[in-house]
Amino acid sequence: MTTKDLTQEALQQEALLTDRDDLLGLLELRFGAIPPEVRTAIEQIDKLESLERLILVAANLATWEQFLADLEVNNASFRIVGEYYRPI
DSSP states (O other): OOHHHHHHHHHHHHHHHHHHHHHHHHHHHHHOSOOHHHHHHHHTOOOHHHHHHHHHHHHHBSOHHHHHHHHHHTOOOSOOOSTTBOOO
16 A cells, blocks of 8 residues: 555545544434444444435434434435435
């Protein structure tokens, strides 16, 4: 690996950590304490696009149960549509 590759990898890892923290913070703010199994599932997500999508989902869904259902689907699509999505 070159220095440039290592720098890109470090930036990617930093972005993943930041997005995980942002998602967990948003969930705690909106829904309260996060169960350990949900926290673990989020910490295991290794795709930046998935975390970014879940941040949007967490900001737009009305209930914790709806977020959990979306988390289980683990949809790779960035688009969020449906009757449950209502911007705050």
